Amino acid sequence: MRARAGKWSFVSDQRVQQLQRQVRVKEERIIELETENAILHLKLAEYQEVIGKSSREATKYYFLYNEKQHLQRSIHSTLIQLYQVIQKLKQDIKELHSSSLILVRNYQGQYQDCLSGIVAAIQRTQLYNETLQAYQSRAVLLEQSLQEINEQYQIEKQKRKLLHNSLVELKGNIRVHCRIRPLLPFDNELDDPVLQNSSLCEKVIHAVDDETVLVKCNRPGHPLINKTYNFERVYGPAESQRIVFEEMRPLLISLLDGYNVCVMAYGQTGSGKSYTMLGPYSKDEPALPSECHDDLGIIPRAAEELFRLISENPSRSPRVEVSIVEVYNNEIFDLLAKDSSTLVSGVKRDVITSREGKKELLQLTSESVSSAGEFMNLVTGGLQLRAKHPTWVHADSSRSHLVITATLTAAASPGSAASDQMPLKAPSCPSPPPSVRGERPRAARRASSPGPAPVGPAEPLRQAQARLQLVDLAGSECIGASGVTGLARRETSCINRSLAALADVLGALAEHRGHVPYRNSKLTHFLQDSIGGDAKLLVILCVSPCQKSLAETLQCLGFGTRARRVQRGQAKRRGFPASGKPR
Known part of the structure; x- marks a missing residue:
């Protein structure tokens, strides 16, 4: 469960980072469009200044005005589209935030469950260790007892063999x-x-x-x-x-x-x-x-x-x-x-x-x-x-x-x-x-x-x-x-x-x-x-x-x-x- 919670946390972090990157891209695009809009406004001011100086150039300025109007409409349309994109991104961010909260709550619940399981496993391990130590101590005692019995058996076996050999020799x-x-x-x-x-x-x-x-x-x-x-x-x-x-x-x-x-x-x-x-x-x-x-x-x-x-x-x-x-x-x-x-x-x-x-x-x-x-x-x-x-x-x-x-x-x-x-x-x-x-x-x-x-003539x-x-x-x-x-x-x-x-x-x-x-x-x-x-x-x-x-x-x-x-x-x-x- 701990591994699954870690996996969910990793996925949610990745999604948040992705959405944040998209927001930064859109914000950069907005800044570029605003900059472009400011430049157009500067041009418009220049054009207006030129129109004010010379009426003879009215026709020319008329065309410029039309171009300006066309540009303004284009800018307005672009701004509307950008606004719609920004609104959609805000909505996505809200949804991502909500899903992130849900994931965090789920992760916290799973984390608590895993933590409880780990604590319980540690407690069981401690009990197992104590039981194992008890069994090991008992095994050592049994091995010592077995060794003593085996030594006694070998001694008795040797005694029996010696007695048997003595009996064989007597018979x-x-x-x-x-x-x-x-x-x-x-x-x-x-x-x-x-x-x-x-x-x-x-x-x-x-x-x-x-x-x-x-x-x-x-x-x-x-x-x-x-x-x-x-x-x-x-x-x-x-x-x-x-x-x-x-x-x-x-x-x-x-x-x-x-x-x-x-x-x-x-x-x-x-x-x-x-x-x-x-x-x-x-x-x-x-x-x-x-x-x-x-x-x-x-x-x-x-x-x-x-x-x-x-x-x-x-x-x-x-x-x-x-x-x-x-x-x-x-x-x-x-x-x-x-x-x-x-x-x-x-x-x-x-x-x-x-x-x-x-x-x-x-x-x-x-x-x-x-x-x-x-x-x-x-x-x-x-x-x-x-x-x-x-x-x-x-x-x-x-x-x-x-x-x-x-x-x-x-x-x-x-x-x-x-x-x-x-x-x-x-x-x-x-x-x-x-x-x-x-x-x-x-x-x-x-x-x-x-x-x-x-050995000799005497008693041999x-x-x-x-x-x-x-x-x-x-x-x-x-x-x-x-x-x-x-x-x-x-x-x-x-x-x-x-x-x-x-x-x-x-x-x-x-x-x-x-x-x-x-x-x-x-x-x-x-x-x-x-x-x-x-x-x-x-x-x-x-x-x-x-x-x-x-x-x-x-x-x-x-x-x-x-x-x-x-x-x-x-x-x-x-x-x-x-x-x-x-x-």
Whole structure:
């Protein structure tokens, strides 16, 4: 309304100014005519004076008189017209004045209305500001309360996790984590163009929170079913290698406290097991750690952390020995047993059970290392010899189970039980002729004895051992989906049978059966102490989020659920001096 009043005021002012200009023009015209009239009067006087001087010029003056009369009539007519124009202008001015008064009165009324509206709006704005301030104060209080509740929730959540981990440790359960890899370009690489436009590449696996996995089972011809699985930790696709390792880091402190530790990656081919365990080292030509430190997997990070922890307490520095084996086609091959004439390795070993019921691995080669660099140099060398074969599912598929074992040997703490200490001398076993993978003969280098020699003829210094096993299992896969034939088909069959044997062992342990079928597979026989013994075992389930991998994902999550139900009793220390660090 204020704008409309301003508009009316502007229009009325313009009209008044226009009429005033017209009046000024007319007044100027009147002045000009009056001036002209005065001049004519002067001329008339002159003419009259001339007539008075000479009568002889009467005729001439007669004509002048007629002209004068004609001019006077013309002037009179002009004056009458001018008078009429002036009267009309006066009337217009009166009308304009009246309309201006009306406009002014209307403008004043509108101005008062606008002013009243503005005052009312200001009052409402003040009320709104007061209300807003009250809401803002309340929001601040609510945010503070929410932050306090969230902090309390995080504290309680951490307490619950610690209590849960303590309960898991007391029960001896296997800790199971689940990692969902992100969608990758090869997930859309399907040979069938019809399937490329289908929903097989949709993401159906989701991390609800850091302990829950949601699976959307949307199969053709079946209703949509949502399944949830709970684990000790769930990693979403965006979570980094560092976060995965941070959850595993406390186990390294347990290792230095004398507990056996095993970390195992399980899942189908292409689900990210080797990336999780090795990172860039899983490739044929691994990059330097300094070039891709963010992508380093558990194994290189564990090596760095292990020697960092050892360096913090030089007085109790244990000796670290590394052995690397792979289980290929249900046979165990020592990847550190180098040929005397070539760099080819892969000497076949075997697992036997002594009369005391203890598992022994004959002639397993181990190398002493004193730094993370030496550790990873051995790992890199072993990876170059690991069996790999491209399939339709994965272009660089590992065809064997990789087991890296780091054995820590240190002086036993006083008062430790004899059963927790390592023997004074390693048991001697006859050396069978080595058998190697493939058709080319390979000479096996005699393995170094893992046991230390006595320190002297007096009472020997007892020593204790703790073992860290890092396992990158081969991926399960459907033979039809992988498109393998010949030797690769046999490899796939052996991989699936060994993983099925691992699931059978976990099932037997979970159900507390009298017989646990460890010997059904060389893999389970070799890992018997870690799976069914007193080691702290962490299984990392690696799953693909794609719809096309749903069956393998459900099988993998079912495997993890079965593993969580295993109760093996509390883990046992092996006489190491306590580190004093929280685990």
